[in-house]
Amino acid sequence: MDLVQLQRQLVDYKTSLYNEGFLDEQFTQLQELQDENNPDFVVEVVSLFFEDSERLLNELTKALEQQSVDFKRVDAHVHQLKGSSSSIGAQRVQKVCIAFRNYCEEQNIEGCVKCLQQVRHEYSLVKTKLESMFQLQQQILSAGGSIPM
Amino acid sequence: MAADSEFHVLAVDDSIIDRKLIERLLKTSSFQVTTVDSGSKALEFLGLHEDDGIINTNTPSVSPNNHQWCLQEVEVNLVITDYCMPGMTGYDLLKKIKESSSLKNIPVVIMSSENVPSRISRCLEEGAEEFLLKPVRLSDLNKLRPHMLKTKIKDHQEPEKQDKEEKQQQPQSNNNNRKAMEEGISTEKIRPRLNGITAMV
Numbered sequence: 001m002d003l004v005q006l007q008r009q010l011v012d013y014k015t016s017l018y019n020e021g022f023l024d025e026q027f028t029q030l031q032e033l034q035d036e037n038n039p040d041f042v043v044e045v046v047s048l049f050f051e052d053s054e055r056l057l058n059e060l061t062k063a064l065e066q067q068s069v070d071f072k073r074v075d076a077h078v079h080q081l082k083g084s085s086s087s088i089g090a091q092r093v094q095k096v097c098i099a100f101r102n103y104c105e106e107q108n109i110e111g112c113v114k115c116l117q118q119v120r121h122e123y124s125l126v127k128t129k130l131e132s133m134f135q136l137q138q139q140i141l142s143a144g145g146s147i148p149m
Numbered sequence: 150m151a152a153d154s155e156f157h158v159l160a161v162d163d164s165i166i167d168r169k170l171i172e173r174l175l176k177t178s179s180f181q182v183t184t185v186d187s188g189s190k191a192l193e194f195l196g197l198h199e200d201d202g203i204i205n206t207n208t209p210s211v212s213p214n215n216h217q218w219c220l221q222e223v224e225v226n227l228v229i230t231d232y233c234m235p236g237m238t239g240y241d242l243l244k245k246i247k248e249s250s251s252l253k254n255i256p257v258v259i260m261s262s263e264n265v266p267s268r269i270s271r272c273l274e275e276g277a278e279e280f281l282l283k284p285v286r287l288s289d290l291n292k293l294r295p296h297m298l299k300t301k302i303k304d305h306q307e308p309e310k311q312d313k314e315e316k317q318q319q320p321q322s323n324n325n326n327r328k329a330m331e332e333g334i335s336t337e338k339i340r341p342r343l344n345g346i347t348a349m350v
Contacts, residue, residue, distance in 0.1 A: 026284050033173045033287075041173060048166050079233065083262050084166045087284050 003145040010136045011148050017133070022126050027089030031149060046130055049088045053123055056081045060116055064109070074112060075104035081119070092122045156297045157181040157223065161191045161230035161242065162260070171229065171260075171285065178290045183223075188230070188237030188245075195225060197249055225255055226297040231283075232261035232268065240272060247276040256296040260285055 001009070017023045034041040056077050063074045082097035096119040103111030137147050158180045160171045168184045175182045185191050228246060232239040239259050246252045259272045262283040269280045278296045281289045 029284070029286060030170075033170075033177055038173065045166060045169050048169060052164075052166060076235075080164065083164055083283065086262060087164070087166050087170055 003140065003143045006136065006140050006143065007145060007148050010133070010140060013133060013136060017129055021091050021095075022129055024089045024091040026086065030088060043134055045088060046134075049084055049090070050127055052084055053081060053093075057116075057120055057123065060119075064113055064116060069107075069109055069112075071104045071107050071112075075101055078104060090123075090126050093119060093126060096122050155181060156226040156294070157183070158293070159191060159194060159225045159228045160184045161186075161188060161228065161234070161239070163187060163231065163234045167231065167283070174285060174287055174290055175229075177287060178293075180290075180293075183225075188234060188239070188242035191228065191230065191242055192245060194223075195228075195246070195252055195255075197245070197252060226300060227256045227258065227293055229258040229260060229281075229293070232259050232272070233263075240268075240275065243272060243275050243277055254300055256293075256300060258293065258296075 014023075018027075030042050030045060059077050060074060060081075063070060063077065078097050078100045082094055082101065085091075085093035085097060096115060100112065100115035100119060103115055140147060158175050160168065160175065160182060162168045162171060162184070163186050165186075168186065172182050172184050183194065185194055228242070230239040230242050237245075239261075243257050243259065246255060246257055253276075256278045257276065258279045258281060259277045260281045260283050261268065264282055272280050279292055281292075
């Protein structure tokens, strides 16, 4: 695939991520903070998000497996995940977190377990998509091209 | 002129993602930045120990093995802090700063992901200059400079008082042993402005 085709593919891919609600305006803000002096900013922040989310998802799984669930603790983890997904523009993850917190408030364990499944699913989707996007970007850069914004 | 345009902001947030973000936002706005991951670390950096009052004094009883940051040299022109943090909340930090005779003039800005009117008014009443909703945007940071400028002007209007205070706070020992910081800070990029003293990072 030639450079122009790659670049077009990237633009289309990004557009679809926004249209499908995987990413929102905040992701655009992140990209605008990247420049020649900080060329890896977006990848760095997103990598931090991946690490942190995986930690939180593990904590959530453990917390919901307890005999007596500590909903405050669960809520605290979800609050963190909601915050970090909002900070990078991972809109669908953020939305599930909102529903998740409501179930925590209601101390509804079934609802919480369902939300955990959902949030894991949304997280893995956005992770895959972002990784694909970064891969495309890397291909373009390696071919000597620049990333269309 | 150059000194006026270099403001140093202390950013406090327990989220590593948000710390990275606020750091980038602040640097893009041409501020110098130090980030810490808790209110208690923020107070330490500002030279205020929670229980013991001001750390940096000239009294010989102060052991060189303390967390002696010698940070009176570092001027912090604004503190921007997350509200929801484990342990000391942003509100608690705000209170401590405003209750401290040495720190109360430092403008404090609160950030929160939750738009709770009672929370906002509580913070503003306690002396916060601004309450920013997360995620914070570059445009939000344009609101910060006026608050920092105000303080600079105030400082210049009271030269005698300020000089006296500063002289008392300058450590006379050449104790340049800066203990390695606990992980929360040492992993961040710190660039304190130290007059002729090299920093250990």
